[in-house]
Amino acid sequence: MITASARNNAEWCDAMCRAHGTPGVFGERAWTSERRTPPLYPDAVTLSPYATAREVLDEIDREAPGCSVKDSFGRLDLSADGFEVLFEARWIHRPATLAAPVAPDDVHWRPVRSARGLAAWEEAWSGGDESLAGLFRPELLADRATTVLAGTTDDGARTVAGAVVSRSDSVIGVSNVFAADDDLDRAWSGCLATVARLWPGLPLVGYEHGDALDAASRQGCVPGATLQVWLAS
Structure with a gap:
C-alpha cells in the first residue's frame, strides 16, 4: 500500500507542477523535478524503498533556495548532503x-x-x-x-x-x-x-x-x- 500511496502522491505533485508549467519526470525509483517546484511541494518523491540519495539528488536543482525531498519510505539519510528533516508524517489508508x-x-x-x-x-x-x-x-x-x-x-x-x-x-x-x-x-x-x-x-x-x-x-x-x-x- 505504501508504494501505491507514494505513486499517487507523486502524481499529485506532478499535477501541481504541470499546472505551473514545470512538469517533473517519473523514473523507476523516484519522481523528480529539475526546476524548483511550487511552494510547499517537494522537488523529489521516492517511489521505491531502494531509491538512493544519488538517484534523487542528481536530478533536482540543489542551488536555488528551498530544495526539498519527500522520502516516502523513510530510508534515506541526506544529512551529509546538507539536508535536515523538516517533518515526519505517517501514511494513512x-x-x-x-x-x-x-x-x-x-x-x-x-x-x-x-x-x-x-x-x-x-x-x-x-x-x-x-x-x-x-x-x-x-x-x-x-x-x-x-x-x-x-x-x-x-x-x-x-x-x-x-x-x-x-x-x-x-x-x-x-x-x-x-x-x-x-x-x-x-x-x-x-x-x-x-x-x-x-x-x-x-x-x-x-x-x-x-x-x-x-x-x-x-x-x-x-x-x-x-x-x-x-x-x-
Missing part, C-alpha cells in the same frame, strides 16, 4: 469496504468547477496568506485525475472546508484537508462521505501528522509507516 462517515448536514460538499470557486477555496485553505496566493491555478480544474472539493455554507457563498482528491488506478489520494473553524473531524467526515459517494470501491490513501492525523484516524483512516520530508539547510 482507509479500506473501501469501510462504511462512509455521515457528513455534517449543514455543509454541502461538491467539486470546484470554476476559477472563481477555486480562488475562494484557496483563500479559505490558506487563511488569507498572501504568500500562497495563486498556488492552486485554474489549470488544475482541467486535470482529469484531480478534483478540488469544497465544503460550503450559505448556498455555496462561503467555503468553510475542503480537500484535494487525486485519482490513481488502484487508490484515491486525499490531501490538503482543511477546516476554516479548525474542526478537522467534521472536515474529514464530510470529505470521506463525498469521496465514497463520488468514487466508490477504491481505498483511500494519503499522509498526515499531528492533529490532522488524529482527526483522520477517528474517521477510520489507519496510520501506517513513517515518511520524511528533507529540506536543504
Whole structure:
C-alpha cells in the first residue's frame, strides 16, 4: 500500500507542477523535478524503498533556495548532503469496504468547477496568506485525475472546508484537508462521505501528522509507516 500511496502522491505533485508549467519526470525509483517546484511541494518523491540519495539528488536543482525531498519510505539519510528533516508524517489508508462517515448536514460538499470557486477555496485553505496566493491555478480544474472539493455554507457563498482528491488506478489520494473553524473531524467526515459517494470501491490513501492525523484516524483512516520530508539547510 505504501508504494501505491507514494505513486499517487507523486502524481499529485506532478499535477501541481504541470499546472505551473514545470512538469517533473517519473523514473523507476523516484519522481523528480529539475526546476524548483511550487511552494510547499517537494522537488523529489521516492517511489521505491531502494531509491538512493544519488538517484534523487542528481536530478533536482540543489542551488536555488528551498530544495526539498519527500522520502516516502523513510530510508534515506541526506544529512551529509546538507539536508535536515523538516517533518515526519505517517501514511494513512482507509479500506473501501469501510462504511462512509455521515457528513455534517449543514455543509454541502461538491467539486470546484470554476476559477472563481477555486480562488475562494484557496483563500479559505490558506487563511488569507498572501504568500500562497495563486498556488492552486485554474489549470488544475482541467486535470482529469484531480478534483478540488469544497465544503460550503450559505448556498455555496462561503467555503468553510475542503480537500484535494487525486485519482490513481488502484487508490484515491486525499490531501490538503482543511477546516476554516479548525474542526478537522467534521472536515474529514464530510470529505470521506463525498469521496465514497463520488468514487466508490477504491481505498483511500494519503499522509498526515499531528492533529490532522488524529482527526483522520477517528474517521477510520489507519496510520501506517513513517515518511520524511528533507529540506536543504
